[in-house]
Amino acid sequence: MDQDKTNTNARYTIIGLDQGLPPILGIWEPASLSFPSFSTLKASERPIYDTNEVVWSVTLPENPALAKETTQSRINALNVVRQAVSKSGETLQKLPAHLVESSSFTPEYADTTNPEARLGFNLAQMTGLTEETGLSYSLPDALEQTAANYKVFIQQTLQLLKPTLRVETRVEGTLMAFTQAELDGNLKTVWLNEVTSMHTCLHLQNISFAMESRLALFQFLAQVVSGAAVIAARFSLPGGAIMALPSVWRYMQDVIKEADKWMV
Amino acid sequence: MPNTLKEEELLYFNGINGATGEYGLPPMTGEQLTAFIQGEEKPENLDELKHRREMKEQGTFGVKEGVDPKKLSETGWGIVFAHDADPAIKEALSELIQLRKEQAGGYFKIYEGPEGYRPNETKSKFLSRHGIGPGPVDPEKMPYYLLIVGSPEAIPYQFQYQLDVQYAVGRICFKTAEEYFNYAITVKEVEKGNVKLPRKLSFFGVANEGDRATTLSTDNLITPLFNQLKEEKLDWEITAYVKEAATKAQLVRLLGGEETPALLFTASHGMEFPMGDSRQIPHQGALLCQDWPGPQAWQGRGPILQDFYFTGDDLMDRAKLPGLITFHFACYGAGTPLNDEFSKQAFKERKAIAPHPFVAGLPTRLLSHPHGSALAVVGHVERAWGYSFLWPGAGEQTTVFKSTMDSLLKGNPVGHAIEYFNERYAELASDLTAELEEIEYGKQVNPYDLSGTWTANNDARSYVILGDPAVRLPVAEPGETSTERPIIKLKTTMSKEPETPKEQIPAPKADSTEKPDVPPPQADIEFGLLDMGRGITETLRNVSEKLAELLFVTVDELTSLEIQTYTTEDLRGITYDSKTGRFSEKARLQAMTRISLDGDMQNLIPEPKQSVEEGGVERTSVEIDEKLWAMHCDMVDLAQANKVQFVKALAEVAGTMLKLTK
Numbered sequence A: 001m002d003q004d005k006t007n008t009n010a011r012y013t014i015i016g017l018d019q020g021l022p023p024i025l026g027i028w029e030p031a032s033l034s035f036p037s038f039s040t041l042k043a044s045e046r047p048i049y050d051t052n053e054v055v056w057s058v059t060l061p062e063n064p065a066l067a068k069e070t071t072q073s074r075i076n077a078l079n080v081v082r083q084a085v086s087k088s089g090e091t092l093q094k095l096p097a098h099l100v101e102s103s104s105f106t107p108e109y110a111d112t113t114n115p116e117a118r119l120g121f122n123l124a125q126m127t128g129l130t131e132e133t134g135l136s137y138s139l140p141d142a143l144e145q146t147a148a149n150y151k152v153f154i155q156q157t158l159q160l161l162k163p164t165l166r167v168e169t170r171v172e173g174t175l176m177a178f179t180q181a182e183l184d185g186n187l188k189t190v191w192l193n194e195v196t197s198m199h200t201c202l203h204l205q206n207i208s209f210a211m212e213s214r215l216a217l218f219q220f221l222a223q224v225v226s227g228a229a230v231i232a233a234r235f236s237l238p239g240g241a242i243m244a245l246p247s248v249w250r251y252m253q254d255v256i257k258e259a260d261k262w263m264v
Numbered sequence B: 001m002p003n004t005l006k007e008e009e010l011l012y013f014n015g016i017n018g019a020t021g022e023y024g025l026p027p028m029t030g031e032q033l034t035a036f037i038q039g040e041e042k043p044e045n046l047d048e049l050k051h052r053r054e055m056k057e058q059g060t061f062g063v064k065e066g067v068d069p070k071k072l073s074e075t076g077w078g079i080v081f082a083h084d085a086d087p088a089i090k091e092a093l094s095e096l097i098q099l100r101k102e103q104a105g106g107y108f109k110i111y112e113g114p115e116g117y118r119p120n121e122t123k124s125k126f127l128s129r130h131g132i133g134p135g136p137v138d139p140e141k142m143p144y145y146l147l148i149v150g151s152p153e154a155i156p157y158q159f160q161y162q163l164d165v166q167y168a169v170g171r172i173c174f175k176t177a178e179e180y181f182n183y184a185i186t187v188k189e190v191e192k193g194n195v196k197l198p199r200k201l202s203f204f205g206v207a208n209e210g211d212r213a214t215t216l217s218t219d220n221l222i223t224p225l226f227n228q229l230k231e232e233k234l235d236w237e238i239t240a241y242v243k244e245a246a247t248k249a250q251l252v253r254l255l256g257g258e259e260t261p262a263l264l265f266t267a268s269h270g271m272e273f274p275m276g277d278s279r280q281i282p283h284q285g286a287l288l289c290q291d292w293p294g295p296q297a298w299q300g301r302g303p304i305l306q307d308f309y310f311t312g313d314d315l316m317d318r319a320k321l322p323g324l325i326t327f328h329f330a331c332y333g334a335g336t337p338l339n340d341e342f343s344k345q346a347f348k349e350r351k352a353i354a355p356h357p358f359v360a361g362l363p364t365r366l367l368s369h370p371h372g373s374a375l376a377v378v379g380h381v382e383r384a385w386g387y388s389f390l391w392p393g394a395g396e397q398t399t400v401f402k403s404t405m406d407s408l409l410k411g412n413p414v415g416h417a418i419e420y421f422n423e424r425y426a427e428l429a430s431d432l433t434a435e436l437e438e439i440e441y442g443k444q445v446n447p448y449d450l451s452g453t454w455t456a457n458n459d460a461r462s463y464v465i466l467g468d469p470a471v472r473l474p475v476a477e478p479g480e481t482s483t484e485r486p487i488i489k490l491k492t493t494m495s496k497e498p499e500t501p502k503e504q505i506p507a508p509k510a511d512s513t514e515k516p517d518v519p520p521p522q523a524d525i526e527f528g529l530l531d532m533g534r535g536i537t538e539t540l541r542n543v544s545e546k547l548a549e550l551l552f553v554t555v556d557e558l559t560s561l562e563i564q565t566y567t568t569e570d571l572r573g574i575t576y577d578s579k580t581g582r583f584s585e586k587a588r589l590q591a592m593t594r595i596s597l598d599g600d601m602q603n604l605i606p607e608p609k610q611s612v613e614e615g616g617v618e619r620t621s622v623e624i625d626e627k628l629w630a631m632h633c634d635m636v637d638l639a640q641a642n643k644v645q646f647v648k649a650l651a652e653v654a655g656t657m658l659k660l661t662k
Helices: A064-093 A107-111 A115-127 A142-160 A197-235 A238-260 B029-039 B045-057 B087-092 B094-107 B122-130 B155-162 B179-194 B212-232 B249-256 B341-347 B361-367 B400-411 B419-440 B446-461 B522-555 B628-659
Strands: A011-015 A029-031 A053-060 A166-169 A174-182 A187-192 B015-017 B077-081 B108-111 B145-148 B168-171 B198-205 B237-242 B264-268 B270-272 B325-329 B376-380 B463-468 B561-569 B587-596 B601-604 B609-614 B617-620
Touching: A053 A064, A053 A197, A064 A197, A064 A238, A064 B617, A115 B249, A142 A197, A142 B522, A142 B601, A166 A197, A174 A197, A187 B628, A197 A238, A197 B628, B077 B094, B087 B094, B087 B179, B094 B108, B094 B179, B094 B361, B122 B155, B145 B155, B145 B237, B155 B168, B155 B463, B198 B212, B198 B361, B212 B237, B212 B264, B212 B400, B270 B522, B325 B361, B325 B400, B361 B376, B400 B419, B419 B446, B446 B463, B561 B609, B587 B628
Parallel strands: A011 A029, A053 A166, A187 B561, B015 B270, B077 B108, B077 B145, B145 B168, B168 B463, B198 B237, B198 B264, B264 B325, B325 B376
Antiparallel strands: A011 A053, A166 A174, A174 A187, B376 B463, B561 B587, B587 B601, B609 B617
């Protein structure tokens, strides 16, 4: 998903993760605690983060209208992701049995942009129906790459599971407020004395958005797992549901990408 | 905190009635207690208690001179079944019985059928039926370590208490043969010698707000024990979780979680419930944690929530327990007798407090866990008494506890380590009996001295071992590399399955560049596939476990929701300490809301002062800071909405993932 559809100064970052990985849900850029994304800040301005927390940091443009618009566009993007996750979950539940029986899959299908076609191709490889690749002495490259990417996703999710979540709102680099959200639901917020109603509203939206994003990620994870279980049972995949996880994860990523293309 | 009790101080008992939320037995004065005590009957084995006391003065333990209590081949090991015990139980325990038979050699004995325990049999009758009189244990006649198998209904606690005076006695009591099997296999696996746990001892001391009993036990039992052992046992990693740290969530980590030590000592209230309450059998004796806000704060608020106490239900399915020994100082922590000792003394009648005597739910589950059990639980049957570690005018009395811990840490079997309590019981019982005899002949005694002796006597008598008394801590020697606590794979059925021969895995070749002469067989291809799966499974399992932990902590903390609003002139440099839950000083608390599970809401409202001059007089008015309050209220709404959604989503994900990774 395009990070800066609304404003080039807007930034949605999750600090405390391995850097250089794909954006989470296509929205949140991972960043490490060494703050390369805050390199413009002076040392004295850099926040002191606890290693036991993950920081969901939102930087918004100074212009209130633009900030509002940016926030709304991210909320819309998240809704699209959630709908896509839900839709792909439903599709997986009723995937046609003939999907992997087709002998028309060729290696080119590895590069297809059609989510269902690529899923069929991956599953066909796993069941050994594709003669071109089949079950050779090593896994087909495409599937191996998908499995590796899936592992990265899981590792990233693991890093997100820390006891405290911190949401902070910056306006053009200036920290306006931050909130410590604990697992038990407690919220502790520190506001800048001169915070405006507009900034208050934006920070509340950002907290809500960060929480919703975390929920969406969990729901995505659950859909991948239950989808893999259904697929493995329906197509009697070797290795069971665990082996189906990477393919299902890739399928859902593809669906999200496709949905994003149609986002207005 | 004084370390001695004043005579006029009330006596407190470590039990909280879960149904009413109040003390199980109201605090009372020494005089009131003395009135109860004067109906005390002489112990059935008074002669033996006196003999035991003499032995202590000679420095000898229960077993006869020259026998090493650490060697089962010298002490012997026996198992006692009720005369009509279900043969399936013995079958389920066959692996443990075989192990002990090999270890004890000629001093191994099974008491079953006609030789087993008979209804209403006293300890003296049981021993004399087997040709044994009072005195030190002679393994030629009866083994020193004796494992009672069965419920306290079939083999009463009274029999266990009295037999334990000379012998090292433990008990196991489960509902199903499978649970007996789980325990037996765990002990066998642990004693193979492959389990070498890190030398870790943890203390868990609750001190609920405004509660004298737990404050006493934490300040005068847990803290001194921790300090002494920490100083002396340098080759042990000793930690203490006391007061604010003694939460239920922490206990989850200590009982099967990632912080499970080799030996755990807890001191807290034990839950008690009235007879007929559906929670009595599963939850009586559960450990009430720091989460309970204390007697004053909870007054009039009714039943104690399960969120506040830890019971067998709270042990996770994936708990890692093998090798663990726990000691719970809590009312009913080990079990509950049929009758109340107090009504027996006071009214000369046996008032039933439970439909039948039973073993507490937490130790039962600890000792039968399907992924490998704990080895033993030491706890209290009946009420536990704070008086026992704090003697009027004499300060802390932790020697018995300390000696027991020392003995366990040295690697002695738990049955032998607990002898210090038996000695104390023998000493106190004979003193008490002598004192009561004097009272019968008109002697005037100090009621507080008498109540103290009686209290301590009951306390010492009622400690029991649940589990095999011959187990010991399976820890690595100093300097030796410890091992991870194993997950013991237990069978789900009782039928014996032929053992599958282990795969012969060839050692890696020295020259890794060497090419195989023939293409790898089909099995190798599958290994490649499954290997990928294994990596994912492992990662996925980690995620699932973390999610489950998150869920548990979240649900555990559901009792309240707190929203705090701070302001500051400069946000830079403000830090948050996740351990204390506080910000650094520059942040100023302006508003706070606490919402309880029952909907009660407490608010701290911002009130900026405004000075106005009226007629030359400066007046100060206080008004709510509406803007700040509105911001705070928005945050409260957000927190409430988020909490419900978060718990729901977490439960859904954790459930799905656990199903797949099981």
